[in-house]
Amino acid sequence: MLELNHIKKSFQGKSVLEDVTFKMTQGESVVMLGANGAGKSTLLKIIMKMLRPDGGMIESSLEKSRISYVPQSPSMIGNLTVWQFASYLLALHGRKEQTLEALRKAGLEAKKKEIAENLSAGQMKRLLFQLAVIEKPELLIMDEPTAGMDLEAKRQFYRQLAAMRQTGMSFIVTTHILSEAEQLADRLLYLEGGMIREDRLIEEIKQDQQTITFRASRQYNRLLLSLGYQYQDGIYRKLTKKTVEEIKVLLDAAVPLEQLEVTNNTLETYVEELEGEETLL
Amino acid sequence: MKPIMLTVSMESKRMLKDKYFLVFSLLLPFVLYSLFTYINRGQAIGQIDFDYYFLISMTCYSLVVTSVQTFGIQIMYDRKQTWMAYLFTHPISAAQYFAARMITQLLLNTLIIAFFFFISNAWKQFDRPLGEWLVISLWLLMGSILFLAIGILIAQTKKLQTASVTANILVLTFAILGGLWMPLETFPNWVQAIGEWLPSHIYAQGAWRIAATGSLAFSNIILLVCYFLVSFIGVVFLQYKQRS
Numbered sequence: 001m002l003e004l005n006h007i008k009k010s011f012q013g014k015s016v017l018e019d020v021t022f023k024m025t026q027g028e029s030v031v032m033l034g035a036n037g038a039g040k041s042t043l044l045k046i047i048m049k050m051l052r053p054d055g056g057m058i059e060s061s062l063e064k065s066r067i068s069y070v071p072q073s074p075s076m077i078g079n080l081t082v083w084q085f086a087s088y089l090l091a092l093h094g095r096k097e098q099t100l101e102a103l104r105k106a107g108l109e110a111k112k113k114e115i116a117e118n119l120s121a122g123q124m125k126r127l128l129f130q131l132a133v134i135e136k137p138e139l140l141i142m143d144e145p146t147a148g149m150d151l152e153a154k155r156q157f158y159r160q161l162a163a164m165r166q167t168g169m170s171f172i173v174t175t176h177i178l179s180e181a182e183q184l185a186d187r188l189l190y191l192e193g194g195m196i197r198e199d200r201l202i203e204e205i206k207q208d209q210q211t212i213t214f215r216a217s218r219q220y221n222r223l224l225l226s227l228g229y230q231y232q233d234g235i236y237r238k239l240t241k242k243t244v245e246e247i248k249v250l251l252d253a254a255v256p257l258e259q260l261e262v263t264n265n266t267l268e269t270y271v272e273e274l275e276g277e278e279t280l281l
Numbered sequence: 282m283k284p285i286m287l288t289v290s291m292e293s294k295r296m297l298k299d300k301y302f303l304v305f306s307l308l309l310p311f312v313l314y315s316l317f318t319y320i321n322r323g324q325a326i327g328q329i330d331f332d333y334y335f336l337i338s339m340t341c342y343s344l345v346v347t348s349v350q351t352f353g354i355q356i357m358y359d360r361k362q363t364w365m366a367y368l369f370t371h372p373i374s375a376a377q378y379f380a381a382r383m384i385t386q387l388l389l390n391t392l393i394i395a396f397f398f399f400i401s402n403a404w405k406q407f408d409r410p411l412g413e414w415l416v417i418s419l420w421l422l423m424g425s426i427l428f429l430a431i432g433i434l435i436a437q438t439k440k441l442q443t444a445s446v447t448a449n450i451l452v453l454t455f456a457i458l459g460g461l462w463m464p465l466e467t468f469p470n471w472v473q474a475i476g477e478w479l480p481s482h483i484y485a486q487g488a489w490r491i492a493a494t495g496s497l498a499f500s501n502i503i504l505l506v507c508y509f510l511v512s513f514i515g516v517v518f519l520q521y522k523q524r525s
Binding site: 048050064065067068071078080084089091093 | 284287291295296299362367371372
């Protein structure tokens with residue numbers, strides 16, 4: 001559905017995207033993570049053809065009209081009411097008659113006569129999201145979609161997105177909220193230094209590493225620390241890919257384990273680890 | 282065609298609510314017209330009654346302000362607010378959008394010409410043939426395309442503040458040195474020598490000449506076309522530079 005090959009982009013001599021290559025198939029949902037300035041928004045704009053890459057190729061089987069975009073920064077124009085703004089954009093898609101529906105879903109029906117520019121950031125995001133999905137696009141690209149939304153609006157957004165995922169719609173989304181990333185997507189793209197450092201399925205990440213936690217007598221402290229466990233508030237903890245082997249070592253050493261728990265990795269711990277390595281580099 | 286018509290409709294609603302447009306394009310020129318025609322009552326410039334001469338001057342001034350300042354700064358503002366980038370993710374191309382903006386401005390310019398001509402005619406009771414009104418209106422409308430191009434040229438500036446200052450300086454230069462606020466004959470010779478070559482003067486001179494002689498000077502058309510081509514090439518060059 002979408003294929004990016006060796007995409008490069010720089011601004012005023014400063015390289016933002018060095019060499020980005022990835023493929024996406026229909027129905028996939030991808031979350032793009034990375035530190036500020038990693039090139040996420042630039043990459044989204046290149047996919048949306050809002051920016052031209054300096055090098056590389058984009059191949060897409062989708063027509064432009066089948067791709068929708070929810071921008072990061074509020075993109076409003078002055079002097080138009082919420083109704084005029086929404087109906088203009090929907091009319092461009094031949095869906096002017098759905099203006100009321102979009103405003104209702106965005107919870108902005110009561111504000112239809114207000115100047116669009118005066119909406120709060122969260123209200124704008126809700127409106128831009130509803131405008132983007134009303135045509136049921138095949139690919140929805142969202143740049144920090146929940147920034148500025150209140151809790152209830154976020155819940156509604158997650159519900160609607162989950163329903164759309166069931167229909168086979170594809171997503172590319174950037175976010176800074178890691179707990180949200182798990183709900184939004186199946187696949188993680190981690191950008192670093194203008195390149196994709198990690199491209200993995202989120203489920204795979206979660207199963208790949210596990211955290212072992214337990215309580216043990218302090219007399220085993222030296223041994224456990226030497227085995228790489230961290231101690232905090234009476235609990236020993238270790239992130240590992242070899243859970244069974246690790247527990248066997250503990251049992252062989254006759255460490256009495258209390259409240260032993262093995263939990264799957266979270267995206268949050270995985271990304272923290274990536275960010276930690278990035279800082280060290 | 283549909284995206285253009287939708288955008289013209291949307292932009293017209295937007296512009297008619299724009300306080301800057303209402304104050305600087307309609308109210309201020311009308312106040313200046315009332316003031317200067319009172320001060321210079323009973324006088325004539327060349328073969329034209331001052332009231333009529335200054336009606337043309339103020340209509341030109343209003344069109345220059347609207348096209349260079351209001352239009353140029355608005356395009357710049359929309360660009361900076363990422364509105365345009367977002368809009369182009371919808372089914373409308375940049376060419377359609379800019380065509381719609383130009384059409385909207387030309388409609389507004391028609392409205393400005395009609396506003397000044399109707400109000401002043403009702404007030405001052407000019408006894409002029411309808412054909413002359415129409416030819417002057419057409420000249421003013423066509424000539425305003427040059428100032429729209431200058432507005433778009435200014436909108437290519439990187440900073441909003443730079444664009445705003447440039448537009449202000451340019452409009453004041455066009456208005457004062459171009460003889461729109463005061464007849465150029467009242468200035469020293471060296472100022473007149475500069476003013477005669479300004480596009481605003483050539484623009485207004487075309488209309489004054491129609492009012493005085495009923496005909497257009499070919500040199501006025503050529504000079505305005507040259508100014509337009511320079512502005513147009515400037516826009517294309519800056520667009521190309523920005524994209525690359």
